[in-house]
Amino acid sequence: VKRFLLYVRRSEIRGVDIDNPYINIITAVTVPDITDVTAVDYDVSDERIYWSDIKTRTIKRASVNGTKLEVVISADLLNVRGLSVDWLSRNLYWMSSDGDETQINVARLDGSLRTTVVHGIDKPKCLVLHPAKGKMYWTDGNAINMANMDGSNSKILHQNQKDPVGLSVDYSSSRLYWISSGNGTINRCNLDGSGLEVIDSLKKELMKATALGIMGSKLWWADDVLAQIGTVRKKDGQNMAVLRTKTSGVVQIRVYDKDGQKGKNVCVLNNGGCSQLCLPTSEHTRTCSCTTGYSLTADRSTCRGVESFLIYSSSDGIRGVSLDPGDHSDTLIPVSGTQLAAGLDFHAGNDTLYWTDLGSNKISRATRDQTWREDVINTGIVRAEGVAVDWIAGNVYWTDHGSDLIEVLRVNTAFRAVIVSEGLDQPRAIAVQPLEGFLIWTETGQSPKISRSHLDGSDRTVLVNSELIWPSGIAIDYQENKLYWCDARTHRIERINLDSGKEREIILKDNNADLFTIAVYGAYLYWTDRSHSNGSIRRGSKNNASDAVTLRSSLGKGLRDVKVFSREREKGMNECGRSNGGCEQLCLYLGAHRMSCSCAQGRLSADGAACQVDEVYLLYSEGAAFRSVHVSAPGNQARSSTPVASYQHSEHFRNITALTFGYRRPRSRIFFSDGVYRNIQVINDDWTGRRVLAEHVASVEALAYHRSWDVLYWTSSTASTITRHSLDQSRPGAWNRDAVVRLDRDNHPHALALDECQNLMFWTNWSEKKASIMRASVWGRSVRVIVTEGLLTPSALTIDPRAEKLYFSDSSVGSVERCEYDGSLRHVVLKASSGSGSVSGLVLYRDNLFWLDGRRRAVMRAEKLTGDDVTVIRDQIPQQAVGMAAVGNDTHRCELSLCNVNNGGCSDLCLLTPNATVTCTCRGERKLLHDNRCVSPNSSCNARSEFQCGNGECIDYELACDGVAHCEDKSDEDGQYCEKRDCRGGYKRCNNQRCVVHSRFCDGVNDCGDHSDEASCN
Missing domain, CATH: 2.10.25.10 (Laminin)
Structure with missing residues (x-):
């Protein structure tokens, strides 16, 4: 559609047919994307609509097709009124208030490079542009004004226009139009203001006109009292026609015309x-x-750019001001889009600001001209209070006050690692000294302190722990190597020598101050005082700050961090500044020309620089994100790195409810379900190749993968089913969401495990009658209950296929048990009191059990046989973790049970111990002999020289396995027994499996029958 009518009401923007405005041409923009629209314009080259919202104090834009909605500007937009697009120069103009003054502002179409071109407007309403002529027009009260588009040559064209509305440029005739809503006239003049004409043909028809649009030979109008939209002839205002009724509250009309934005100017090239x-x-x-x-x-x-200036954060955003107390000009366009900006730092070398946001739980950065911006960290943060940039190595550090961690990230990568986790108590402010290899931070918990470590977290030292209550801000004087801090409860600013931790001095003591953060630059200290003049930034001498003066006041109680942006800070070089120190991932400087390579993902290789990928690791889901942890991590050292990068993508999944892993050469894949999008998806373990396997699924509690068949199974509690689905739907006989088990509505399957070696599946059943663990074949046959006693809400289930053991946990009890595949021989591996807590996501890998502890918010590990060595390998998980899987090529190997090969050498029952070794046993009262045969308990045969047949008769031991059946039941020639048996004491084995008395070997007689007893007698 080349043309349509855009009309705007406070809570909607509609694009309708020009001739029949009851027909929608584009998708309407409504609540919640808009709340109170005041102006709209469009750009045909990008097919976008722009609008201002006075309630949210934002300017937004979206594609005509309704996609790509985004905030363009969101800071300091008080009472935004007019809005107009310069489609040639690619700029956006708008009018908004700043204090008592209304201005005309301009920025690039993406909101960057904002500045003000006109000051001193009193009563703004409409704003339009003529980009080809370089002119802009606006209404101010009852006046029509004009200026060049840089704000120069401003002048009033006409006054006393009686509430002018609908100011519009007719580009075809080079005229300016508006309606004087006070008297109902349409007015027009030349672009220079000359040739004013008043068309009064609608004077008696319009009651309260609110908008005007132009295209071709027609004018479109809207009237609030009549609640109508209509047209008149442009030439004389005749031929009035009402096109839409019952449409009140229209604030603007524009005709979207693909041919209407033409022309050129010198800014195009x-x-x-x-x-x-x-x-x-x-x-x-x-x-x-x-x-x-x-x-x-x-x-x-x-x-x-200004070389040095002060930046500060507050609940209103991030701003920049001059360091001179006498200069009240801004030095930074307010950073838009923040919710609760807190910690600040910068990298002056590339003109980049960094900040933490306590509202969005993110760390972000932007160039100071705001032409570029991105989130540095947007997951896994609870409350990041402080941030510090190592400008030499290109690393950014931050404190997480909520999870008691200090982390590091190499910028422009996903290499993120925890460097300090033990013993932290509410870490807050943080600073780096990259030339010396030091990291300094404050803690405001039970034992307030200021600490120092190397940049890898090693060699941790407490610098100050006395006469502190709430050390909220720190700053480093890089010239004199001194550390300054402020304490909001002792009301002091103090300093020490950073090298020695000594020479403590009080620089300022003010019992009336609320000293929150501090910065040092040159000869001065700069600090925030939230109790002075309703929130102030003050400056004083760094040797004695009692000479304090105020830079800014009335900034509010939400005033937080302060920094001095300056290139002078960023001097020097170290080993990490040259080719990242040769490190593959993280280079962390230790001072004295020493550095440490560290791996955020994987493990450090023997060369001390490269990072190796784990052959196997644990993957778990945390809300909308995938996280990983090393299986062999020694306690919380696992926090320092992860096997693979975390991954999340809110456009595709927002609430992971179950996951499993499947290896099928050549790919390792992760299968998962999402509770928001209600689907099941698959993605490669390198986070590529994501696709949806099943749409519109009911609740999915658990997933299990059958590697041999390339089939996915899942349980649904609400549907009371277990479903299987072939991944390759083009394969003949492929299953497409086949409900292989259907239970009645009283039964609700949850956890699921497959033993594809024996084609068995096990699941927990939250039955409304009696909870249980159930078993069936993978075809859904032979469904039966195997465990019921003592179960309430069995929450987790896994198998040890090599030992043929089932492990399970009940969330109501908290213990972990083991049993046989038939439910027998139950044994408590982990008691609730031994640290199992609330168990979910139970995983078995080799000799260990792993599980998610919901109470501790942790990933746990214990030895699978005894439950010993309970270890926390990842704790303080911010959100509730749900599913977990062991990812590795050997995690689903179908290793045949030893009992499946010749019955394990047993003549009767072959059982496996928990560590997968064979134990032979006998049915009934029969007894087990040392050769693993079962005999009658009342046998009269000589245990040394005779063989007892299965029917109880006795034959000579040497006749067994001679190829001739001497027992009536032929048990002496049982192939399984003969192949596996070991000869009794005093007997020696022949090559043909017979046993002959040892003394008859090498006696010149063929006693074995195959001459093997005489073969090696030399």
Whole structure:
């Protein structure tokens, strides 16, 4: 559609047919994406609509098709009114208030490089542009105003217009139109204001006009009292037609016309040669302009940033101000889109700001001109209070006050690791000294302190732990190597020598102050005082700050961090600054020309630089994210690295309810279900190749993969089914969501495990009558209950296929038990009191059990036979973890049970011990002989020289296994017995499996019958 009518009401934007506005052409934009719209415009080249929302104080945009909705500007938009797109120069103009003054502002279409071009507007309402002419027009009260698009040559075109609305440019006739809603007239003039005409044909028809649009020979109007939208002839206002009724509250009308945005100006080509904003002033001239904090150099085209300035964070966002108390100008466009900005730092070398956001639980960064921005960390954070940038190694450190951790990330990578986790108590402020290899932080818990370590977390030392109550801010004087801190409860600013931790001095003592954060630059300290003048930033001498002056006041109680942005800080070099120190992932400087390579993913190899991928690891789900942990991690050392990078993608999954792993050459795949999108998906273990396997599934409690068949099984509690689904649906006979087990509605299958070697499946059943563990073949046959006693809510289940043992846990009890595949021989492996807690996600790998402990929010490990060596390998998991799987090529190997090969050498029953060794036993009262045969308990045969047949008769021991049946039941020639038996004491084995008395070997007689007793007699 080339043309449609855009009309805007407070809570909706609609694009309708020009001739029949009851027909929608585009998807309407409504609540919650808009709440109170005041202006709208469009850009045909990108097919986007822009609008301002006075309630959310934002400017947003979206594609015409309803996709790609995003916030363009969200900071300091008070009372935003007019809005207009310069489709040629690719700029956006709007009017908004800042305090008592209303301004006209301009930025790039993405919201970057914002600046103000017109000040002092009193009563703003409408704003329109003529990009080809380089002119802008706006209403101010009852006046029509004009200026060049850089704000120059501002003048009033007409006054006393009686509440002008619907200001519009008719580009085809080069005229300006508006409606004086106070008297119902349509007015027009030339673009320079000359030739004013008043069309009064609608004076008696319109009651309270609110909007006007232009295209071709028609004008579109809207009237709030009449609640109508209609048209008139542009030439004379005649031929009035009502097109839509019962439509009140229209605030603006625009005709979206793909052919309507044409022309050219000098900014079209190479941005007019400007490094930032190109603002047209006529058909052939332009002005280069800079965003706040930058100024034009002598060439009048290039923008250069202020070298040093102060940045601060508050509940209103992030701002920049001058270091000079007498200069009240801003030095940074307010950073938009923050919820509760807290910790701040910067990397001046690439003009980048870093901040933590306590509202969104993210760490973000942006260039100071805000032409680029990204989230650095958006998962796995509870409450990141402080952030610090190592500008030499390119690492960023932060404190997590909520999970008591200090972490590090190499920027522009996914290499993230915990470097300090033990013994932290509410870490808050943090700073780095990369030249010396030091990390410094404060803790505000039960024992307040200031500590120091190397940048890898080693050699940890307490610098200050006396006369502290709440050390909330720290700063390093890199010139003099001193550490400053402020304490909001002792009301002091103090300092020490950073090397020695001594020479403690009080720089400021003010009992009325609420000293929150601090910065040092040159000869001065800068700090935030939330009790002074309703939140102030103050400056004082770094040797004696009693000479304090105020830089900014009335910033509110939400005032938080402060830093001085300066390139002077970033001097020096160390080993990590050269090719990352040769490290594959993280290079952490230790001082004195020493550095340490560390692996955020995998393990450090023998060369001390490369990182090796684990052959097997644990993968678990945490809400909408996949996390991993080493299986062999010695306690919480697992926190320092992860086997693989975490992964999440909210567009595809938001609530992982179950997961399992499957290896089928050549790929390792993760299968998972999502409770929000209600589907089952698969993704490769390198987080590629994601696809949906099944849509619109009922609740999925557990998943299990049959590698040999390439089939996925899952349980559904709500559907009371176990379903199987072939991954390759093109294969003949493929199963497509086949319910292999259907239970009645009183039964609710949950945890699931497969033994594909024996084609058995096991599941826990939360029956409304009696909870149980059940078993069936993988075809769904022979369904039976195997465990019921003492079960309430059996929550976890796994198998040891090599030992043919079943492990399970009941969340109501908290213990972990083991039993045979038939449910017999139950044995408690882990008692609830021994640390098993609330068990879910039970996994067995080799000699260990792993599980998720819901109470501890931890991943646990214990020895599978005895339950000993209970170890926390990952704790303080921020969200409730749900499913877990062991990922590795050998985790699903179908190893045949030893009892399946010749019955394990047993003549009767072959049983496996928990460690997968064979134990022979006998049915009934028969007794087991040392050769693993079962005989009658009342046998009269000589235990040394005779063989007891199965029917109880006795024959000579040497006649057994001679190829001739001497027993009536032929038990003396049982092939399984003869192949596996060991000869009794005093007998020696022949090659043909016979046993002959040892003394008859090498006596010159063929006693074995195959001459093997005489073969090696030399």
